[in-house]
Amino acid sequence: MDTVLITGGAGYVGSLLVGYLLDKGYQVVVLDKLCFGGESLVPVWGRKNLDFVRGDICSRDFIWKIFDRYPIDHLVHLAAIVGDPACAKQPELARKVNYDASIALLEMAAARKVKRFVFASTCSNYGKMSDPDGYIDESSPLAPVSLYAELKVQVERAILNGIDHRGDFCPVCLRFSTVYGISPRMRFDLTVNEFTKELALGRELSVFGRQFWRPYCHVQDFSRAIELALTSDADKIAFNVYNVGSTPENYQKSMIIEEIKKFIPDAKVRYIVKEEDPRDYRVSFEKIKSELGFRISKRVPDGIREIKKLIDDRMLRDPDDSRYRNI
Numbered sequence: 001m002d003t004v005l006i007t008g009g010a011g012y013v014g015s016l017l018v019g020y021l022l023d024k025g026y027q028v029v030v031l032d033k034l035c036f037g038g039e040s041l042v043p044v045w046g047r048k049n050l051d052f053v054r055g056d057i058c059s060r061d062f063i064w065k066i067f068d069r070y071p072i073d074h075l076v077h078l079a080a081i082v083g084d085p086a087c088a089k090q091p092e093l094a095r096k097v098n099y100d101a102s103i104a105l106l107e108m109a110a111a112r113k114v115k116r117f118v119f120a121s122t123c124s125n126y127g128k129m130s131d132p133d134g135y136i137d138e139s140s141p142l143a144p145v146s147l148y149a150e151l152k153v154q155v156e157r158a159i160l161n162g163i164d165h166r167g168d169f170c171p172v173c174l175r176f177s178t179v180y181g182i183s184p185r186m187r188f189d190l191t192v193n194e195f196t197k198e199l200a201l202g203r204e205l206s207v208f209g210r211q212f213w214r215p216y217c218h219v220q221d222f223s224r225a226i227e228l229a230l231t232s233d234a235d236k237i238a239f240n241v242y243n244v245g246s247t248p249e250n251y252q253k254s255m256i257i258e259e260i261k262k263f264i265p266d267a268k269v270r271y272i273v274k275e276e277d278p279r280d281y282r283v284s285f286e287k288i289k290s291e292l293g294f295r296i297s298k299r300v301p302d303g304i305r306e307i308k309k310l311i312d313d314r315m316l317r318d319p320d321d322s323r324y325r326n327i
């Protein structure tokens with residue numbers, strides 16, 4: 001079976017993906033600096049097809065050694081400084097990790113004849129939709145409004161236009177929706193997770209700008225989309241970009257609250273008026289559905305139910321612990 005190198009495999013998305021690909025029979029090599037610890041990989045530790053390497057994607061020498069040591073067929077590149085606040089707080093580090101190291105990995109993967117290079121991008125590349133009644137798709141202009149999204153856009157450009165299109169190299173960009181749901185590396189700095197946690201704990205929640213749209217996708221469905229990128233016809237997906245999510249899963253923030261209220265009817269919410277948000281986008285996911293046959297398996301209410309039960313059953317000693325946030 002093919003060997004997949006996953007950078008950032010101990011993270012929120014990666015730690016679920018690792019188990020998912022192991023279950024599918026892949027050999028998996030995880031490369032991670034463990035910025036948030038390594039507990040997330042304990043559930044898969046000792047699986048015979050798993051190798052873990054602790055290290056930094058910014059070290060070229062180190063990456064070459066990994067290519068020397070393992071027969072890497074595919075590279076799924078998740079490692080990053082993730083989110084607008086984290087990148088704004090450490091802009092130099094963000095440039096180094098999210099741009100410089102990504103480009104180096106891309107070039108090394110091409111040089112080493114890696115077959116697939118899957119890049120984790122984001123729908124926040126779109127910024128604000130120009131037509132408030134319309135849907136943004138992969139051909140719409142990109143208007144990143146944060147360093148985080150700007151760096152994602154720059155890496156996408158290098159992938160789609162900069163790298164030589166010869167040979168069998170098959171890089172693909174997945175523009176993910178905002179993610180939610182439970183993962184071995186839990187995050188509560190994501191809208192659905194954070195709103196549900198706060199309200200399940202009986203706190204009053206302040207919501208800034210109830211009207212702004214975003215698409216949402218369950219973290220388990222990220223794994224399914226990534227596997228599709230590893231298995232779909234290379235002629236179709238090489239040097240291509242796909243939004244990952246589902247068109248009916250676009251929500252305004254107030255709609256998320258209404259869904260949570262179905263589980264927590266006495267939820268206390270205070271809406272704070274915000275007229276402008278540079279990130280306001282409703283996204284079409286018809287391309288990944290029609291070209292690759294992608295269908296989500298979970299919807300936002302499923303995620304709300306999971307998170308509420310996690311909090312109600314006190315599965316986490318301290319859900320407010322800073323390790324559950326990226327900043």
Ligand SMILES: NC(=O)c1ccc[n+]([C@@H]2O[C@H](COP(=O)([O-])OP(=O)(O)OC[C@H]3O[C@@H](n4cnc5c(N)ncnc54)[C@H](O)[C@@H]3O)[C@@H](O)[C@H]2O)c1
Nearest residue numbers: 008010011012013033034035056057078079080120176179
């Ligand atoms: N969470 C979302 O809503 C979302 C949406 C769209 C795209 N993405 C993208 O998906 C990817 C994974 O996101 P996540 O939510 O799992 O983030 P995360 O912060 O939970 O995980 C990132 C992982 O990368 C590792 N890492 C960071 N810097 C590193 C370095 N220099 N060398 C090696 N490892 C390093 C961290 O230790 C961590 O385990 C990111 O590229 C992110 O931009 C996430």
